[in-house]
Amino acid sequence: MYQTAYHDRDLSQFSVLITGGAGFIGSNLVEYFLKYGAKKVRVIDNFLTGFRENLAPYMDHPNFELIEGDISVLADCEKACEGMDAVCHQAALGSVPRSVAQPHLTTLHNVNGFVNMVHAAHQAGIKRFVYASSSSVYGDEPNLPKVEDRIGQQLSPYAITKYSNELFAKNFGDLYGMEFMGFRYFNVFGPKQSPKGAYAAVIPLFAEACLLGKTAYINGDGLQTRDFTFIENVVQMNVKALLTENPAAYNQVYNVGVGGRYSVLDLYEGIRKAAGSEQAPVHRESRAGDIRDSQANIEKAKTLLEYNPLFSFEEGLAITVQHFKQLLKA
Numbered sequence: 631m632y633q634t635a636y637h638d639r640d641l642s643q644f645s646v647l648i649t650g651g652a653g654f655i656g657s658n659l660v661e662y663f664l665k666y667g668a669k670k671v672r673v674i675d676n677f678l679t680g681f682r683e684n685l686a687p688y689m690d691h692p693n694f695e696l697i698e699g700d701i702s703v704l705a706d707c708e709k710a711c712e713g714m715d716a717v718c719h720q721a722a723l724g725s726v727p728r729s730v731a732q733p734h735l736t737t738l739h740n741v742n743g744f745v746n747m748v749h750a751a752h753q754a755g756i757k758r759f760v761y762a763s764s765s766s767v768y769g770d771e772p773n774l775p776k777v778e779d780r781i782g783q784q785l786s787p788y789a790i791t792k793y794s795n796e797l798f799a800k801n802f803g804d805l806y807g808m809e810f811m812g813f814r815y816f817n818v819f820g821p822k823q824s825p826k827g828a829y830a831a832v833i834p835l836f837a838e839a840c841l842l843g844k845t846a847y848i849n850g851d852g853l854q855t856r857d858f859t860f861i862e863n864v865v866q867m868n869v870k871a872l873l874t875e876n877p878a879a880y881n882q883v884y885n886v887g888v889g890g891r892y893s894v895l896d897l898y899e900g901i902r903k904a905a906g907s908e909q910a911p912v913h914r915e916s917r918a919g920d921i922r923d924s925q926a927n928i929e930k931a932k933t934l935l936e937y938n939p940l941f942s943f944e945e946g947l948a949i950t951v952q953h954f955k956q957l958l959k960a
């Protein structure tokens with residue numbers, strides 16, 4: 631992966647803090663920045679939902695540093711920000727159903743953690759701060775595709791925490807003169823996403839089920855649609871935002887998707903075929919707090935950040951299933 635460089639700047643003088651770097655998206659960002667010679671890639675992670683194995687290949691890299699710390703603790707954030715040029719904030723407690731079951735924990739990590747990180751970055755003199763929001767911010771807004779300035783009522787505590795990040799970013803951008811860019815990710819998938827735990831994302835679960843002959847569960851009728859987005863497109867967006875010199879791009883939120891729309895049944899079929907499985911899925915109850923349909927309009931990111939997603943849903947799925955095949959063989 632990452633055969634294409636999404637930047638033209640020399641990174642040998644660029645130090646970036648990746649929060650949540652042991653997680654799925656964060657560890658892919660670590661891979662990119664080390665591959666292209668960043669001066670320093672520092673991760674802060676408390677391993678709540680992240681994995682040491684995601685960072686294992688980089689532990690001995692001279693430009694890599696891991697801080698085992700918690701963003702809900704201000705002192706940890708201050709330590710993490712020291713000497714950094716930019717913050718790439720991915721740490722959060724993901725999952726809509728988890729936030730319905732444990733809203734206090736989601737709020738602690740996603741809201742307090744966010745404010746701590748921004749405060750620490752500001753104190754350390756860091757201006758550039760890009761962060762993960764979520765397409766769940768759109769809530770019950772019915773129109774497709776989703777455009778950034780038209781949102782509805784959020785449908786879960788998780789979505790509210792992500793929307794609050796956007797509100798804080800807007801305010802702190804004005805107050806502190808910082809350069810925020812927030813990303814409404816649309817169902818990201820790819821290598822290093824975990825099938826483990828009660829709140830695992832659906833794609834690694836389907837892949838594991840089809841490859842190992844386990845049961846694959848589909849919530850509801852499976853006709854709910856999503857703009858499933860391959861991880862390399864998401865990394866591209868983060869890279870472009872972290873390095874852009876276009877002031878019109880600062881203090882904005884962006885959809886990060888591909889602009890496609892596939893049902894969960896389409897998804898299951900794609901994975902089943904790529905895995906060479908004959909197995910049918912089992913349907914169960916729909917989940918509370920879930921959006922029915924989702925699809926990104928990505929014009930804003932294209933215009934302001936020259937975002938150009940190179941990987942289609944099908945290409946991403948093929949790479950992902952191949953990755954899980956190799957992992958399960960090992």
Ligand SMILES: NC(=O)c1ccc[n+]([C@@H]2O[C@H](COP(=O)([O-])OP(=O)(O)OC[C@H]3O[C@@H](n4cnc5c(N)ncnc54)[C@H](O)[C@@H]3O)[C@@H](O)[C@H]2O)c1
Binds near residue numbers: 650654655675720831
């Ligand atoms: N994966 C998706 O489809 C998707 C969609 C929308 C938004 N997002 C957002 O993107 C970001 C990354 O998601 P991901 O899929 O990589 O999730 P992930 O769970 O794999 O990674 C999150 C990482 O943050 C760490 N973390 C959580 N709380 C922390 C804390 N208090 N202190 C330090 N580290 C902490 C976890 O240990 C984990 O390594 C999250 O903010 C998530 O809400 C993801």
